[in-house]
Amino acid sequence: MDIVVCVKPVPEAETRLRASSDGSKLDPEAVKFVLAGYDESAVEQALLLKETVPGSKVHVISFGPAPRTEEVLRASIALGCDQATWIEASPQAPNDPLLAARALARAIAVVHYDLVLCGKQAGDDEAGLVAAAVGELLGVPDFGYVVNLRWDAGRSRFTFRRITETGEESWEAAPPCVIGLQQAWNDPRTAKLPAILKSRKAQIARVPPDASTSPASSVPERFELPAPRSGAKFIEYKTPEEAATKLVRILREEAKVFP
Amino acid sequence: MSGRVLLVAEMHDARLSEATLEAVGKARELGGSDGVVGFVAGSSEAAAVELARYGVSEVRWAKDPRLDVAPLGAICPLIVAVAGEIDADLVLVGGTTFGRDLVGHLAARGSAAAATGVTEVGRVEGGLRVRRPIFGGRATETRRLQGGHAVLALRPHAFPVPEETPVPLHLEMVEVGEIPEVWLSPKRLGIEAASSGTGPGLIDASIVVSGGRGVRAPENFHLVEELAASLGAAVGASRAVTDAGWRPGSLQVGQTGKAVSPQLYVAVGISGAIQHIVGMISSRVIVAINSDSSAPIFKVADYGIVGDLFQIVPALTSEIRRVRGR
Numbered sequence: 001m002d003i004v005v006c007v008k009p010v011p012e013a014e015t016r017l018r019a020s021s022d023g024s025k026l027d028p029e030a031v032k033f034v035l036a037g038y039d040e041s042a043v044e045q046a047l048l049l050k051e052t053v054p055g056s057k058v059h060v061i062s063f064g065p066a067p068r069t070e071e072v073l074r075a076s077i078a079l080g081c082d083q084a085t086w087i088e089a090s091p092q093a094p095n096d097p098l099l100a101a102r103a104l105a106r107a108i109a110v111v112h113y114d115l116v117l118c119g120k121q122a123g124d125d126e127a128g129l130v131a132a133a134v135g136e137l138l139g140v141p142d143f144g145y146v147v148n149l150r151w152d153a154g155r156s157r158f159t160f161r162r163i164t165e166t167g168e169e170s171w172e173a174a175p176p177c178v179i180g181l182q183q184a185w186n187d188p189r190t191a192k193l194p195a196i197l198k199s200r201k202a203q204i205a206r207v208p209p210d211a212s213t214s215p216a217s218s219v220p221e222r223f224e225l226p227a228p229r230s231g232a233k234f235i236e237y238k239t240p241e242e243a244a245t246k247l248v249r250i251l252r253e254e255a256k257v258f259p
Numbered sequence: 260m261s262g263r264v265l266l267v268a269e270m271h272d273a274r275l276s277e278a279t280l281e282a283v284g285k286a287r288e289l290g291g292s293d294g295v296v297g298f299v300a301g302s303s304e305a306a307a308v309e310l311a312r313y314g315v316s317e318v319r320w321a322k323d324p325r326l327d328v329a330p331l332g333a334i335c336p337l338i339v340a341v342a343g344e345i346d347a348d349l350v351l352v353g354g355t356t357f358g359r360d361l362v363g364h365l366a367a368r369g370s371a372a373a374a375t376g377v378t379e380v381g382r383v384e385g386g387l388r389v390r391r392p393i394f395g396g397r398a399t400e401t402r403r404l405q406g407g408h409a410v411l412a413l414r415p416h417a418f419p420v421p422e423e424t425p426v427p428l429h430l431e432m433v434e435v436g437e438i439p440e441v442w443l444s445p446k447r448l449g450i451e452a453a454s455s456g457t458g459p460g461l462i463d464a465s466i467v468v469s470g471g472r473g474v475r476a477p478e479n480f481h482l483v484e485e486l487a488a489s490l491g492a493a494v495g496a497s498r499a500v501t502d503a504g505w506r507p508g509s510l511q512v513g514q515t516g517k518a519v520s521p522q523l524y525v526a527v528g529i530s531g532a533i534q535h536i537v538g539m540i541s542s543r544v545i546v547a548i549n550s551d552s553s554a555p556i557f558k559v560a561d562y563g564i565v566g567d568l569f570q571i572v573p574a575l576t577s578e579i580r581r582v583r584g585r
Contacts, residue, residue, distance in 0.1 A: 011536065013514055013537060021418075025400075026398070097363075097373070098372075125393050126392075126394070126395070127301075127373075127374070127375050129362060129375060131363065132360040132362070132363025132364050133367035134367075135332065136364040136368050139332070141332055141444075142360070143330065143445075144359070150418065162356075163356075164357070165356060165463050166271050167450050169268035169447055169449070169450045170448045170449050170451075170511075171448060174339060174445070177445070181376075184511060217366075217404060217405060217409075218372045218374065220401070221401045221403050222400065224400075225397070225398050226397070226399065229561075231558050232558075232563030232585040233561065235564050237564070240571050240573075241574045242569065243566060243577040244577070244578035248566060248578050248579060251546070252582070255544045257522050257543070257544050
């Protein structure tokens with residue numbers, strides 16, 4: 001099975017966020033970039049499928065600027081992906097999910113694939129648009145918010161569940177399809193040192209930025225951090241009942257969260 | 260931009276979803292009195308009837324039972340065609356799983372600007388300006404959408420459900436035509452109610468009560484569930500709880516779980532690892548109950564109770580039942 005995984009570098013969760021000097025976006029200086037959480041899950045899912053389906057190959061693709069994009073691709077290779085493609089974005093290119101989806105779809109359209117895996121959303125812009133947009137651009141069915149993805153070899157079908165507001169749907173779909181994964185693995189694999197060293201020398205296919213790309217349709221204007229929360233107002237009490245009465249009164253009269 | 264707004268309706272349990280109603284309110288504001296057109300797909304016209312109750316008179320209906328469950332690729336070209344026909348410069352949809360995926364499709368197919376999770380939107384010279392929380396609510400971005408066409412999914416609960424203002428329904432059918440086999444071959448085999456049981460879905464809920472490691476054992480988790488029930492809230496959990504298998508992973512709130520933004524979030528026995536914080540920090544009001552006064556959760560909470568949750572939570576549950584008269 002040929003599996004393509006789309007990944008994105010995002011700031012590490014613990015990173016202190018700061019606005020760029022013009023105030024329009026995140027200042028990427030001094031930020032450590034890592035594989036987005038759900039994308040890491042997508043890589044793990046691809047590698048699990050590879051282990052169960054003989055002859056599988058995992059091709060990881062990313063669109064973004066140097067050096068962070070190349071770094072997450074090498075990290076994916078260290079985890080066990082077989083092949084990597086880096087579509088270079090100019091450092092000036094705005095963070096626009098549709099721009100990314102078009103670049104990814106163009107690169108995927110020229111390779112053979114049975115499955116395209118994406119994380120359901122990246123933890124930075126949280127747009128969650130790439131899987132659906134890539135599916136639309138490739139003209140193959142896409143499914144978002146997926147968990148429990150399996151390959152039914154006997155029937156040549158993927159089976160999976162989708163978590164929506166109304167419940168859990170179970171589906172089956174023939175390849176090729178695009179999946180936006182919502183799986184959270186409790187213990188995704190980590191790269192071993194020899195694999196990390198080897199990944200530094202791995203060949204990464206580079207696709208230059210597409211000059212013909214239409215200008216971004218969505219431009220960030222301002223990046224704001226919330227005023228720091230002042231910390232909890234502690235409720236003084238002598239008995240649990242007093243604590244409960246005081247809290248409920250505050251929630252009704254001060255915070256007005258219920259009547 | 261000052262064109263018309265196409266509003267795509269979604270049904271939950273035979274009614275318009277709350278997210279759709281929130282979008283109706285915003286569409287009426289942005290599109291003006293006769294500037295909003297509704298779009299409904301599937302076998303039922305109930306959504307169209309309900310749209311008219313909320314002031315949307317003109318509704319297009321792609322009547323075809325296959326569209327009830329078909330992948331979005333089947334519906335997307337119909338919506339793009341209607342948007343073109345009515346000369347809409349904005350397609351608006353509620354911020355559900357359906358809505359967010361649909362925005363990806365429509366933006367890709369219609370070469371439109373797109374944004375999801377929108378908490379503010381207004382028309383500006385040459386386009387729209389939107390605001391949306393990013394980084395799990397740790398930052399907010401303002402974006403300008405340009406190029407003449409935009410597709411937006413609103414963040415759930417960010418906008419009020421409008422008052423009912425019934426108008427006569429003008430229903431017009433949309434020619435569905437051939438649906439390519441590629442969209443019909445995937446099969447939805449079934450649907451089960453969310454595993455959290457009777458309460459509202461975690462993402463949609465206006466109140467969420469979550470339990471963490473402080474609950475100590477799975478047999479104590481009923482304390483969290485009873486508090487949630489008294490508030491009509493959804494139940495959530497920290498990663499410690501779902502990793503330990505006390506509750507299913509679908510209840511996990513956090514970076515690798517669900518991001519929630521309810522009116523009220525109650526954290527019971529949760530210390531407040533950043534992993535968890537990013538999933539709930541955009542809640543309007545946060546209450547924390549924890550035995551450790553130095554727990555990081557108190558830094559992001561609005562109100563805190565330091566104490567033994569095994570005493571505080573039952574007292575709180577009975578007080579809430581008392582004031583709500585149940």
